[in-house]
Amino acid sequence: MSESARSLLGPPPSGALRWTAGKLLQTAMRAARLDQYDDYRLENVRGMRLLVLPSVSNPKLLRTGAFFGQCLEASMTADRDVLDIGTGSGVCALFAARHAQRVVAVDINRVAVRCAAINAAINHLDHRIDIRHGDLFAPVAGERFDLVLFNPPFLRGEPRDERDAAWRSSDVAARFAASLNAHLTPGGAALLLLSTFGDACELFVDELLSRSFVLSVHARRRFVNETLTLLRITHPDQL
Numbered sequence: 271m272s273e274s275a276r277s278l279l280g281p282p283p284s285g286a287l288r289w290t291a292g293k294l295l296q297t298a299m300r301a302a303r304l305d306q307y308d309d310y311r312l313e314n315v316r317g318m319r320l321l322v323l324p325s326v327s328n329p330k331l332l333r334t335g336a337f338f339g340q341c342l343e344a345s346m347t348a349d350r351d352v353l354d355i356g357t358g359s360g361v362c363a364l365f366a367a368r369h370a371q372r373v374v375a376v377d378i379n380r381v382a383v384r385c386a387a388i389n390a391a392i393n394h395l396d397h398r399i400d401i402r403h404g405d406l407f408a409p410v411a412g413e414r415f416d417l418v419l420f421n422p423p424f425l426r427g428e429p430r431d432e433r434d435a436a437w438r439s440s441d442v443a444a445r446f447a448a449s450l451n452a453h454l455t456p457g458g459a460a461l462l463l464l465s466t467f468g469d470a471c472e473l474f475v476d477e478l479l480s481r482s483f484v485l486s487v488h489a490r491r492r493f494v495n496e497t498l499t500l501l502r503i504t505h506p507d508q509l
Contacts, residue, residue, distance in 0.1 A: 278475055278485055279466055280497045315339055315361060319392050322359050323385040325433040329361040334421055337498050338463050339365040341489045342419070346370065350416040353453065355406060355446075358436065360386030360399070362419050367398040370417075374400045376409045379432040406442065407449045414453055418460040420446065424468025443470060447477035451505045460503040461488060467496040478503060 313320045313330045318339065322328045329335020339361045346369040354363040357375035363386060367373045377383050383403045390396040402409035423429075425438035450460055462478075464471040478485060488502040 278487065278501060279464055279471060279499050280490065280492075313359075316343060318361065318364055320359050320361060320364075320389050321385070321392065323381055323388075325379065326382045326385045327358045327436050329359055333493070334463055334465070334498060335359065335361040337489075337491055338362050338419070338421055338461075338500065341461075341500050342366055343368070345488075351414075351455070352417045352419065353410060353413075353415040355418065355420040356422060356436065357386045357401070358382050358421070360389045360401070362421065363399050363401075364389060364393055364395055366417070366419065367395045370398070372400070373398060374402065374410055374413070374415070376402045376404050376406075378403070378405045378435050381433070382436075406445055407453055410453065414455045414458065416455050416458045418450065418453060418458070420460065421463045422446065422470070422474065424465050424470050426468075426470045426473070439470065443473035443477045446474070447481050447483070450478075450483070450503070451481070451507060454505065454508050456508050458504075458508050462501045462503055464499050464501060465496050475501075482506060 309324060311322045311328060313322055315330055315336045327335065335358060342362060342365040346366055348369050350370045352366045352370045352373045354366065354373060354375040357363050357377045360375055363373050363375035375386055380403055383401055386401050390399045422442055423437050423439045426440060427438040428440055429435040429438050462474060464474060475485065482505065484504045486502050487499060489500040491498045
């Protein structure tokens with residue numbers, strides 16, 4: 271991990287601690303039948319009701335979506351146009367829609383698009399969220415936003431299918447960094463969720479810094495086996 275990435279993401283737990291904690295968490299999840307990832311599940315994240323369809327990332331079991339959504343609840347302001355990339359269950363789009371002027375949510379997984387639409391309807395926010403299928407910024411070509419949200423894949427590698435694209439990619443970090451500035455309004459910013467788990471997160475830091483973006487820690491939460499960091503990203507051209 272580069273020094274710049276380490277300073278922003280925080281030091282990872284030791285190898286032995288990570289392995290032990292991971293095994294304990296896996297055992298606990300199996301005992302609670304939470305390892306049934308490919309199943310229909312009803313979740314509640316701070317009062318937001320969510321139906322999670324098979325092949326869609328569960329924001330509560332995986333912790334990342336729930337953490338991101340809670341951070342938005344505490345920091346969102348009104349009159350903003352928001353883009354949620356990789357929306358999954360729609361959890362971040364839903365929290366943003368409680369306050370934002372407009373929310374566009376996109377996902378490469380067609381099942382996730384359907385899942386987010388269901389959850390928007392369940393929470394009576396479907397009139398405020400425009401959900402589109404596609405990869406990164408492709409569904410919003412030519413559009414700019416005051417706030418861009420992204421919970422990206424944490425692992426390097428070629429995804430096997432649309433579901434696996436939520437977990438791994440070989441080029442998402444570079445493509446996100448290359449296109450972000452063109453989709454920010456003057457004064458706009460992005461919130462990017464990264465983790466000490468996985469080997470792709472440092473790539474996002476390095477790619478963004480190489481394109482003159484300014485990164486700062488917006489929020490952080492430490493768990494036994496990983497640290498989640500929500501980065502705030504701005505660009506001098508938009509200030």
